Amino acid sequence: MQRRPAAEEFALKETSPNIVGSGVVTGDKLTCTYDLVEQMQYLYVRVVKAKDLPGKDVTGSCDPYVEVKLGNYKGVTKHFEKKSNPEWNFVFAFSQDRLQSSFVEVVVKDKDVVLDDFIGKVTFDLIEVPRRVPPDSPLAPQWYRLVDRKGERAKGELMLAVWKGTQADEAFPDAWHSDAATVGSEGVTNIRGKVYLSPRLWYVRVNVIECQDLLPSDKNRPPEALVKVILGNQALKTKLSQVKSVNPMWNEDLLFVAAEPFEEPLVISVEDRVAPNKDEVLGRCMLPLHNIHRRFDNKAVPSRWHNLEKHLIVEGEKKETKFASRIHMRICLDGGYHVLDESTHHSSDLRPTAKQLWKSSIGLLELGIISAAGLSPMKTKEGRATTDAYCVAKYGQKWVRTRTIIDNFSPKWNEQYTWEVFDPCTVITIGVFDNGHLHGGGSNKDSRIGKVRIRLSTLETERVYTHSYPLLVLQASGVKKTGEIQLAVRFSCSSFINMLHKYSQPLLPKMHYVHPLSVIQQDMLRHQATQIVSMRLIRAEPPLKKEVVEYMLDVGSHIWSIRRSKANFFRVMNVLSSLIAVGKWFDQICHWKNPLTTVLIHILFVILVLYPELILPTIFLYLFFIGIWHYRLKPKHPPHMDIRLSHADAVAPDELDEEFDSFPTSKPTDIVKMRYDRLRSIAGRIQMVVGDLATQGERFQSLLSWRDPRASALFVTFCLIAAIVLYITPFQVVAFLTSFYVLRHPRFRQKLPSLPANFFRRLPARTDCML
Numbered sequence: 001m002q003r004r005p006a007a008e009e010f011a012l013k014e015t016s017p018n019i020v021g022s023g024v025v026t027g028d029k030l031t032c033t034y035d036l037v038e039q040m041q042y043l044y045v046r047v048v049k050a051k052d053l054p055g056k057d058v059t060g061s062c063d064p065y066v067e068v069k070l071g072n073y074k075g076v077t078k079h080f081e082k083k084s085n086p087e088w089n090f091v092f093a094f095s096q097d098r099l100q101s102s103f104v105e106v107v108v109k110d111k112d113v114v115l116d117d118f119i120g121k122v123t124f125d126l127i128e129v130p131r132r133v134p135p136d137s138p139l140a141p142q143w144y145r146l147v148d149r150k151g152e153r154a155k156g157e158l159m160l161a162v163w164k165g166t167q168a169d170e171a172f173p174d175a176w177h178s179d180a181a182t183v184g185s186e187g188v189t190n191i192r193g194k195v196y197l198s199p200r201l202w203y204v205r206v207n208v209i210e211c212q213d214l215l216p217s218d219k220n221r222p223p224e225a226l227v228k229v230i231l232g233n234q235a236l237k238t239k240l241s242q243v244k245s246v247n248p249m250w251n252e253d254l255l256f257v258a259a260e261p262f263e264e265p266l267v268i269s270v271e272d273r274v275a276p277n278k279d280e281v282l283g284r285c286m287l288p289l290h291n292i293h294r295r296f297d298n299k300a301v302p303s304r305w306h307n308l309e310k311h312l313i314v315e316g317e318k319k320e321t322k323f324a325s326r327i328h329m330r331i332c333l334d335g336g337y338h339v340l341d342e343s344t345h346h347s348s349d350l351r352p353t354a355k356q357l358w359k360s361s362i363g364l365l366e367l368g369i370i371s372a373a374g375l376s377p378m379k380t381k382e383g384r385a386t387t388d389a390y391c392v393a394k395y396g397q398k399w400v401r402t403r404t405i406i407d408n409f410s411p412k413w414n415e416q417y418t419w420e421v422f423d424p425c426t427v428i429t430i431g432v433f434d435n436g437h438l439h440g441g442g443s444n445k446d447s448r449i450g451k452v453r454i455r456l457s458t459l460e461t462e463r464v465y466t467h468s469y470p471l472l473v474l475q476a477s478g479v480k481k482t483g484e485i486q487l488a489v490r491f492s493c494s495s496f497i498n499m500l501h502k503y504s505q506p507l508l509p510k511m512h513y514v515h516p517l518s519v520i521q522q523d524m525l526r527h528q529a530t531q532i533v534s535m536r537l538i539r540a541e542p543p544l545k546k547e548v549v550e551y552m553l554d555v556g557s558h559i560w561s562i563r564r565s566k567a568n569f570f571r572v573m574n575v576l577s578s579l580i581a582v583g584k585w586f587d588q589i590c591h592w593k594n595p596l597t598t599v600l601i602h603i604l605f606v607i608l609v610l611y612p613e614l615i616l617p618t619i620f621l622y623l624f625f626i627g628i629w630h631y632r633l634k635p636k637h638p639p640h641m642d643i644r645l646s647h648a649d650a651v652a653p654d655e656l657d658e659e660f661d662s663f664p665t666s667k668p669t670d671i672v673k674m675r676y677d678r679l680r681s682i683a684g685r686i687q688m689v690v691g692d693l694a695t696q697g698e699r700f701q702s703l704l705s706w707r708d709p710r711a712s713a714l715f716v717t718f719c720l721i722a723a724i725v726l727y728i729t730p731f732q733v734v735a736f737l738t739s740f741y742v743l744r745h746p747r748f749r750q751k752l753p754s755l756p757a758n759f760f761r762r763l764p765a766r767t768d769c770m771l
Contacts, residue, residue, distance in 0.1 A: 036368030071100030120146025283308025
């Protein structure tokens with residue numbers, strides 16, 4: 001089969017799924033709680049409990065469990081030791097697309113070493129099973145008498161509820177699914193869909209002011225003091241105090257990230273630099289975060305003195321010796337910032353930490369994760385390739401994870417989720433992963449299959465977008481399409497005026513501009529925030545693995561890459577191409593390439609010079625007509641991953657190998673040397689460009705610096721003459737002469753550079769002063 005062209009293979013495709021939200025399906029809306037996904041019919045069996053079960057063992061005890069059989073599918077509950085009245089409260093969900101039987105059989109058995117004993121069963125005809133339509137209340141379970149294999153009454157009763165429904169049923173997320181029949185009971189929790197919430201993140205600001213009455217071990221030497229602050233895995237130090245005494249001063253800010261609920265205290269220690277690589281602790285104190293002042297603006301925080309404690313080891317025991325040393329600090333939880341755990345270029349939430357500062361929502365985002373197709377095999381199981389796929393979507397603090405579809409290259413999830421929207425200029429990220437924790441424990445990692453980003457501001461309100469997005473992964477061998485994911489997205493706006501008002505507001509909360517963070521601080525704090533979020537989410541059940549969280553949050557995107565550098569360079573050139581095109585067009589006008597156009601430009605110049613009040617209206621009217629003209633060419637589809645823009649389709653293997661290298665590098669010396677030389681070559685070109693820019697700027701400065709006295713004298717004389725001429729001559733006359741001179745015919749031009757250009761290039765720069 002001939003391979004499709006790259007442009008078609010990596011393109012976005014519009015789809016027409018059978019969903020109510022798109023208007024494809026008509027009928028009773030009550031049968032469809034989820035209107036952005038296709039309806040999937042399930043048979044639900046809830047096994048609640050049993051009573052009066054007979055003993056089957058020699059001892060007369062019973063170890064009961066329930067087995068639900070429907071054709072070739074069989075689900076089993078856990079068994080209880082020696083219990084005749086067990087309670088399970090377990091739900092089974094059988095997909096009706098794969099039903100191969102007209103009845104469902106619920107069997108109660110007694111767990112035995114050799115062969116499990118039959119206790120009794122209950123049988124239901126599928127035709128008689130009722131259908132439940134949410135928002136109806138759950139079907140009440142009933143007691144059913146057990147019968148033996150001959151259909152005669154047996155001892156014991158079983159409480160059950162059997163009904164038909166869709167994935168909109170409340171029992172769906174926690175149910176055992178027939179699609180996962182091959183998964184053991186210990187792996188069931190790892191395949192269920194769940195909703196997670198990111199912890200609430202705070203910036204912790206520690207302003208270290210001064211210390212008093214320090215007691216160094218060496219009384220004859222003034223201490224070189226510094227303060228070390230530790231919060232969990234984060235540790236920062238102040239600089240050495242310039243005041244080398246027992247009363248040092250710093251007035252230095254240290255910033256940390258903390259997550260609610262606060263688990264780690266703030267540990268402050270004052271240390272003395274007794275040797276180049278040796279610090280001696282002079283005292284420390286420990287402060288719980290829940291007692292720290294919270295501020296929502298830039299108002300001053302009251303400072304406090306804290307007593308320092310010194311710990312001494314005396315005969316193997318820890319002894320506390322309190323003394324009069326104190327430390328003066330301002331500590332607060334800064335709730336006016338938005339703690340960045342994502343890149344600001346595609347952030348999903350821009351609200352400050354403090355809920356008191358939150359504005360009302362402007363709309364609703366609904367996402368239907370329908371299906372995937374053509375997924376690549378991600379692992380091998382029992383000698384054959386397989387993929388156990390699930391999706392993760394992240395917007396704001398809310399993460400959602402679909403259930404895992406076992407052993408399927410074209411899984412159908414048909415799950416729908418909703419988020420409140422507080423800012424239209426945000427991005428939702430959807431990732432597809434292979435579950436690596438089902439067969440053989442939790443030592444394997446979840447492999448990334450691909451991800452999609454959708455910016456809400458590119459979506460029309462109230463419209464349902466149904467598209468199949470390509471899943472792209474950049475590997476060491478190159479870019480690879482690992483499948484496609486079909487999504488349905490709808491952005492509903494509750495207040496159009498409030499949404500438009502958002503475009504006039506700052507992107508980030510006020511504190512980011514009143515008391516801005518440096519770029520280095522932002523990078524460091526974002527790294528800490530992503531680590532905290534991943535550590536919290538991995539503790540959930542089922543856990544959201546660290547590699548999944550880091551992939552969704554784009555951890556490591558700041559690492560140097562030649563591919564990204566090339567991509568960004570071409571992005572800059574693409575932006576500048578319009579300016580270059582205007583310059584070329586004006587050059588053609590000046591050289592009379594099209595005489596008619598040049599004459600029209602002359603007329604336009606005359607009109608604007610005679611009526612200068614028309615200049616700005618003309619410019620804005622021109623932009624208006626350009627915008628109206630481009631409206632017919634507006635994008636009809638949301639943007640998606642572009643391999644050409646990412647420069648992933650023309651990247652060399654060695655450059656990819658460098659991009660996927662660890663940090664610090666793990667490559668042999670010769671490869672590192674080659675890459676270092678290549679980086680020096682690239683940096684040399686950048687150095688030349690920066691140097692040329694500096695040279696031009698220094699030439700401008702030298703016009704009036706008298707570094708070249710003759711050039712400065714000429715320029716000053718020219719300025720005096722120009723001031724007199726422009727004062728005497730009307731502005732319209734000067735504009736006329738200038739425009740006609742610039743647009744003069746090529747017959748009156750010469751190929752040599754102009755007089756101003758010659759003069760400027762002769763001005764001195766500081767390059768001759770550099771080593």
